[in-house]
Amino acid sequence: MAELEVAKSTKKIYDTAQSKEHNAFHKLKEIGMEIAIIIFAVSVSIAFHNWSEERHEQKEVxxxxxxxxxxxxxxxxxxxxxxxxxxxxxxxxxxxxxxxxxxxxxxxxxxxxxxxxxxxxxxxxxxxxxxxxxxxxxxxxxxxxxxxxxxxxxxxxxxxxxxxxxxxxxxxxxxxxxxxxxxxxxxxxxxxxxxxxxxxxxxxxxxxxxxxxxxxxxxxxxxxxxxxxxxxxxxxxxx
Structure with missing residues (x-):
């Protein structure tokens, strides 16, 4: 799920950067939002992975x-x-x-x-x-x-x-x-x-x-x- 969100946001960043419909300020705003989404998705993915790994470790313990x-x-x-x-x-x-x-x-x-x-x-x-x-x-x-x-x-x-x-x-x-x-x-x-x-x-x-x-x-x-x-x-x- 996180990989999908990152891929979607990356594509949107590329499309926004290439777009001629919006001015530079609007583009920066859109790109900033997508970067924030990527950071959040990656953070959630890492946190979930760590939680899952710790849960497995504690089952072994x-x-x-x-x-x-x-x-x-x-x-x-x-x-x-x-x-x-x-x-x-x-x-x-x-x-x-x-x-x-x-x-x-x-x-x-x-x-x-x-x-x-x-x-x-x-x-x-x-x-x-x-x-x-x-x-x-x-x-x-x-x-x-x-x-x-x-x-x-x-x-x-x-x-x-x-x-x-x-x-x-x-x-x-x-x-x-x-x-x-x-x-x-x-x-x-x-x-x-x-x-x-x-x-x-x-x-x-x-x-x-x-x-x-x-x-x-x-x-x-x-x-x-x-x-x-x-x-x-x-x-x-x-x-």
Missing amino acids: KHFLLGIKKDLRSDIAEMQGDLEAYKNQKKFFGYIAKIPNGQVADKDSIHLNRDFLFNFTGFNGNQGRYQGFKSSGKIGFIENEELQNDILDFYEEDVPLLITSTDFYKAQKLKYADFLFDHVQNYPDGNFLKMISSDPIKNRSKVYLSAVDQIIGNYTMCIKQMEKIITKIDHEYKH
Whole structure:
């Protein structure tokens, strides 16, 4: 429509300029009016295009944020499970660290918690949607700057910090397991209880494996940040 108006006005300007029926003042007046029509038509066209583009961008943002909310709810459930596992591991390795010298670990306690010795807990998370939206350069489309910053902080700072702390823990736990397997004979019987009560194992338990307060703190911080983001998304889209 705007192109048609511009074409019509351009033709009228040309015709007016070529006309011999009117004086110069009349021609200037007519040409000025047509130029004003062209400017108005182009301005309206640009404004409509910008509005349409912004509307499309915000539809993409809404789709992304509602999807992220689902991802975060799933991640919260995973993190809460991980958090409980680390709290239990802290208790278990704390028990091993405090075994009195000359005594061996209680067989039943070790048997009940034996899985903590050799399994690994770490956050996997649903980052695909976020990474795709970020790599397409669309994060800046989120008009709520506070929400945008919260999302960036979570994925670019909080999650990497959590993963760094759990990776260090897993590395120490691998060394722990390797030491046990190198020195235990006839697992799970044999000298297993004696070895798990030995000074090297107690020291590792005390220094690395029971000292998981930082990891617990990182999980707690991430869960709070995710809940904060979900609350803000709910505020943006009340349903």
